Amino acid sequence: MKTPLFICAAATLGLLLTSPVHAKGKNSPTSLRAAIEDLQMKYGDRYPQAKAYLKELDQKANQSGENFQKLQQRALRAHPLLTNTPVLFVERAQYLSDHHNTETIFQTDEVCTHKYRPSGPMKLLDVATGKTKVLLDPGKDGSIRDPEVHPDGTRVIFSMRKNIQDDYHIYEISSKGSGLKQLTSAKGVADFDPCYLPDGSIVFSSTREPKFCGCNRHIMANLFRMEADGANIHQIGKSTLFEGQSSVMPDGRILYNRWEYVDRNFGDAQGLWTVNPDGTNHAVYWGNNTASPGGVLDARMIPGTNLTLCTFSSCHDVPWGAMAIIDRNLGVDGRKSVVRTWPADAINLVDKGNFDTFKRVNPKYEDPFPLSETTFLVSRMTQTKGKKGRPMGIFLVDTFGNEILLHSEGRGCYEPMPVTTSKPAPVKPITRDYKPNGTGTFYVQNVYIGTHMQGVAPGEIKYLRVVEAPEKRTWINNPWSGQGTQWPAMNWHNFQNKRILGTVPVEEDGSVHFECPADTFVFFQLLDKDKMMIHSMRSGTSIQSGETQGCVGCHEDRNSAVPLNTQKQPLAMKRAASKLSGWKGKPREFSYQGEVQPVFDQHCVSCHDYGKPAGQKLNLASDRTLVFNASYIDLWSKGYVNAIGAGPAAIQQARSWGAANSRLVKALTVDHQNIPEHKDVRLKRDELEKITTWLDLNAPYYPTFQSAHPEGLAGRSPLTPAEVGKLGKLTKTRFVTGHNHRQGAQISFERPELSPCLSKLDPKSKEYRVALALINEGKKRLTQTPRGDMPGFKPSDRDLKRLKKYTDRKKIEEANRKAIQEGNKRYDRDFQ
Numbered sequence: 001m002k003t004p005l006f007i008c009a010a011a012t013l014g015l016l017l018t019s020p021v022h023a024k025g026k027n028s029p030t031s032l033r034a035a036i037e038d039l040q041m042k043y044g045d046r047y048p049q050a051k052a053y054l055k056e057l058d059q060k061a062n063q064s065g066e067n068f069q070k071l072q073q074r075a076l077r078a079h080p081l082l083t084n085t086p087v088l089f090v091e092r093a094q095y096l097s098d099h100h101n102t103e104t105i106f107q108t109d110e111v112c113t114h115k116y117r118p119s120g121p122m123k124l125l126d127v128a129t130g131k132t133k134v135l136l137d138p139g140k141d142g143s144i145r146d147p148e149v150h151p152d153g154t155r156v157i158f159s160m161r162k163n164i165q166d167d168y169h170i171y172e173i174s175s176k177g178s179g180l181k182q183l184t185s186a187k188g189v190a191d192f193d194p195c196y197l198p199d200g201s202i203v204f205s206s207t208r209e210p211k212f213c214g215c216n217r218h219i220m221a222n223l224f225r226m227e228a229d230g231a232n233i234h235q236i237g238k239s240t241l242f243e244g245q246s247s248v249m250p251d252g253r254i255l256y257n258r259w260e261y262v263d264r265n266f267g268d269a270q271g272l273w274t275v276n277p278d279g280t281n282h283a284v285y286w287g288n289n290t291a292s293p294g295g296v297l298d299a300r301m302i303p304g305t306n307l308t309l310c311t312f313s314s315c316h317d318v319p320w321g322a323m324a325i326i327d328r329n330l331g332v333d334g335r336k337s338v339v340r341t342w343p344a345d346a347i348n349l350v351d352k353g354n355f356d357t358f359k360r361v362n363p364k365y366e367d368p369f370p371l372s373e374t375t376f377l378v379s380r381m382t383q384t385k386g387k388k389g390r391p392m393g394i395f396l397v398d399t400f401g402n403e404i405l406l407h408s409e410g411r412g413c414y415e416p417m418p419v420t421t422s423k424p425a426p427v428k429p430i431t432r433d434y435k436p437n438g439t440g441t442f443y444v445q446n447v448y449i450g451t452h453m454q455g456v457a458p459g460e461i462k463y464l465r466v467v468e469a470p471e472k473r474t475w476i477n478n479p480w481s482g483q484g485t486q487w488p489a490m491n492w493h494n495f496q497n498k499r500i501l502g503t504v505p506v507e508e509d510g511s512v513h514f515e516c517p518a519d520t521f522v523f524f525q526l527l528d529k530d531k532m533m534i535h536s537m538r539s540g541t542s543i544q545s546g547e548t549q550g551c552v553g554c555h556e557d558r559n560s561a562v563p564l565n566t567q568k569q570p571l572a573m574k575r576a577a578s579k580l581s582g583w584k585g586k587p588r589e590f591s592y593q594g595e596v597q598p599v600f601d602q603h604c605v606s607c608h609d610y611g612k613p614a615g616q617k618l619n620l621a622s623d624r625t626l627v628f629n630a631s632y633i634d635l636w637s638k639g640y641v642n643a644i645g646a647g648p649a650a651i652q653q654a655r656s657w658g659a660a661n662s663r664l665v666k667a668l669t670v671d672h673q674n675i676p677e678h679k680d681v682r683l684k685r686d687e688l689e690k691i692t693t694w695l696d697l698n699a700p701y702y703p704t705f706q707s708a709h710p711e712g713l714a715g716r717s718p719l720t721p722a723e724v725g726k727l728g729k730l731t732k733t734r735f736v737t738g739h740n741h742r743q744g745a746q747i748s749f750e751r752p753e754l755s756p757c758l759s760k761l762d763p764k765s766k767e768y769r770v771a772l773a774l775i776n777e778g779k780k781r782l783t784q785t786p787r788g789d790m791p792g793f794k795p796s797d798r799d800l801k802r803l804k805k806y807t808d809r810k811k812i813e814e815a816n817r818k819a820i821q822e823g824n825k826r827y828d829r830d831f832q
Helices: 005-017 029-046 050-058 065-077 344-349 592-603 613-617 630-637 663-669 685-696 721-731 756-760 766-784 797-822
Strands: 087-091 122-125 132-136 143-149 155-161 169-174 191-196 202-206 222-226 242-248 254-259 270-275 283-286 295-301 307-313 322-327 338-342 365-370 375-381 392-398 403-407 413-418 439-444 463-468 480-482 484-486 499-505 512-517 522-527 533-536 548-551
Touching: 029 050, 029 065, 050 065, 065 392, 065 403, 087 143, 087 403, 143 191, 143 413, 155 191, 169 191, 191 242, 202 242, 222 242, 242 295, 254 295, 295 365, 307 365, 322 344, 322 365, 338 344, 365 413, 375 413, 392 413, 463 512, 499 512, 533 685, 592 630, 592 685, 663 685, 721 756, 721 766, 756 766
Parallel strands: 270 295, 439 548
Antiparallel strands: 087 122, 087 413, 122 132, 143 155, 155 169, 191 202, 202 222, 242 254, 254 270, 270 283, 295 307, 307 322, 322 338, 365 375, 375 392, 392 403, 439 512, 463 499, 463 522, 480 484, 522 533
């Protein structure tokens, strides 16, 4: 049931009316008076000096300068929620900047391990006296992060590593500093961001299912859950990249940030999501389609409100930025639902610029914690000028315009929170099972209900296609510059491969009902009678074994009243759930060379080939080039493909991309009738469907993330970057290594002598002979070691090592789930 909008609006209005804009300035007598009066009204005798503070504030001498600052400090430090309540924090330096704001774990044997640096101890601050005491010191080479206080106030859970050879593990200690316990101990994985759940179990983020970001080489993490003693660790999040910074909502759900991108830009795809503690019902909360900020971090619900406190950050930055308040009832994306920000002008950056726009924010905030609906603890820069690496201190910030430094020391102070009791959230029941190879059930009431469906008439949608976006399990060192970098190259302008799990019918009333494999990251596409895409998700979801998950429509407005038909049961729900049965055979990673190229070989290459007039206009030959093949390069570079690539954050209109508006499909189905040479070219329905499906899947190329030539250009070429450079000099050709160009295929490894780059050279020259010899060497290497678009492909030894780790971790996951099924307990130590 949705909260009435007038209640949400009232809560929002209250915050707006106490903003610095209305309070006549930040850290002013007016803002201090408002705060004192608010504390007096709320807490009465628990804030006994209120009248005295107000009397002092009435004196002109106390309304500015040092006198005002001292009074402000005394009045706000006396906040009843901080009186006799220590503030927990970690003393450390800011993380070293890396590829993304999630890159702070520096796991062993990974690309950024060397950026790990030790931190200081976890401490307790007495706000009244300013004194601190050490709760736990990790040692000179160790590091502590992500502390969280138990709702009963007696325990603290956190992540710690002992040195650079260790990884982060989950520990627990009493809030008095005794009884240290290690809860996780798996080798070669990082466990971090722990959070107590209402039933006493623990959710945390972990690299236990090793996967890597599509746009670089960094290891990612998903949500896992364990019992209070560390038993039966199992995965509850399956997105392809990162899930972290969990907090518990008042209704018992988990609020977390997720970074994942399907057919969209890498940099603006990190918003807030929710999930039940058992891993069911992952759902968008806020910011999934907001272009700026590039990351929404540190989210917690503000007590007594429907509002969310968080950090608006950037993609390529450490995890800091602007502190912000979101009212989700005003929208799940964009400026309209942002109540206010610190600094105040940062609100003007929402939906402006790009995924790194919030780098401009000054000062920067991190780790906000809501004490009440008006008062927050937060780490903030103690200086607003100077070089990077400015230290962070603990600040008390309120909605009246006050912002005071409570404590700073050493390298910086992070993750402040009070050590006190809090109201526990209700326990949500477990609604799933733990069967191996289980399935869940999805249903949609009416696919026509939703935004961005203009022009789609009832009855047009005949099918729903279920597509898996497999995770990336390996990486190489030489990238292809698609939209962002691909390590190795996968596609022209996008990061994923795709696996079609099946296609199911859409009923006349728009309803759909089907089974889906559990623990599989999938997205859905709506298809017409010819099985061409009308609309596509550009995010993903998953389902747990035994779970039933449903929605009203596709891209429905999550805050609008929906015309539910309570009298008639949807047609699809009157029958058994549809089964998924693959696509033209068993589910498999989509291969351009395997599915699409044979159609061109059959009907087109006799004319559209190297050295032929039609081939000059459009080369549809299968010959492999440095990274892809000739036809794939020509179709993309010459504008025959209307795929979205790594597209924008915003939801797109129906039929705005894909086969429906493709120049290639038009050429094959309409234009060819007017070309004499094409009069006898007739594609079978099955052949045309292979091409349209490829386009609707965003025109992928490689069926695997693994590489046979990890040291080659983009991890695909049989020639190294140095050899490609030499070939370029010999042929006076600039071989491009990215999508943003119109250069056709320059090399043929199948027929080296036809390579267009040689056409500039005299066949009798030394340069020609040396260049041809290099291309022939590439041909020889591909014959000996087929790459990912060839029969006989085998991953490199380095990839096989990573794949073995993935398989080994999967076996442990299965053993833990079996233990849950059987009522037993398994611990990390049982697998060591």
